[in-house]
Amino acid sequence: MCRGLAALPTTCLKSAKDIKPKQVFLRFLIQKHDPRAADQKQIKEKTDTAAAKSIPTPAEVKQWKKSFNHVMSSQTGRTVFTNFLRSEFSEENMExxxxxxxxxxxxxxxxxxxxxxxxxxxxxxxxxxEVNLDAVTREETRRNLENACPTCFNDAQKMIYILMERDSYRRFLASKLIQDLCQTQISRWD
Incomplete structure (x- = not known):
């Protein structure tokens, strides 16, 4: 143990151990990064605001573990998942x-x-x-810009959704973040 910690009373150390899972979760949610564009800055602000206001309930976390759709349909789920993607340097998919x-x-x-x-x-x-799209979808999306309509990005968006679901979501479920969050939820409700 370092000298600084050794000087603290044992009760302080015990209290610190009790709150560590919550701090880890909150720190992960509100970590700062350098946005690359105005749209990203708005998304970041929304994400940070949501993170500061809400910690998921055990029921929410349980739902997230059932399906990716539950993560994406929950503002808190998207916030937590976005921060997971940020840790993998793939947050552009959610953005x-x-x-x-x-x-x-x-x-x-x-x-x-x-x-x-x-x-x-x-x-x-x-x-x-840049998101990871195949050449056909990228070209189709470019052609759709000629007659911009609300659905011109649908195929590209669907492809990115499937990529996140099949790839990132599986790692998200196995991540230390979800394990810590589940542990925090268990200790919080005991």
């Missing part, structure tokens, strides 16, 4: 998925410009937050 959801709600007069921004940020080859 793209969320940006597509926001794009679908755009006013018709803004669809063309928003579609171009979304394409340049995430779909275009060598984009700042």
């Amino acid at each position: 793209f998925w969320v940006a597509c959801e926001d794009y679908k709600k755009s006013e018709p007069s803004k669809l063309a410009s928003r579609a171009q921004q979304l394409y340049q940020q995430h779909v275009e080859a060598d984009a700042p937050s």
Whole structure:
């Protein structure tokens, strides 16, 4: 044990051990990163606000373990999963998925410009937050920009959703984050 810790009373050390799982979870949720674009900054602000306001209930965590759809349909689930993706350097997938959801709600007069921004940020080859799309889907999405409509990113968004579900979600379930969160939930409700 280091000298600094040895000087603390035993009761302080015990209290610190009791709250560590909660701190680990909260620190993971609100860790800072350098956003690459204005859209990412908005997503980050939403994520941090949600993280600060909510810690998942045991029922939520249990639902997340049942299916990826439960993670994606829960704001807290998306927040926790986004932070997991950030730890794997693949948060662009969630950013793209969320940006597509926001794009679908755009006013018709803004669809063309928003579609171009979304394409340049995430779909275009060598984009700042490029997502992993096959050449056919990338080209189809580029062609869809000619007649921008709320559904022009649907195929690309679906492909990224499936990628997250089949790849990242499995690692998420096995991650230390979920294990710590489950442990925190058990000790919290005992």
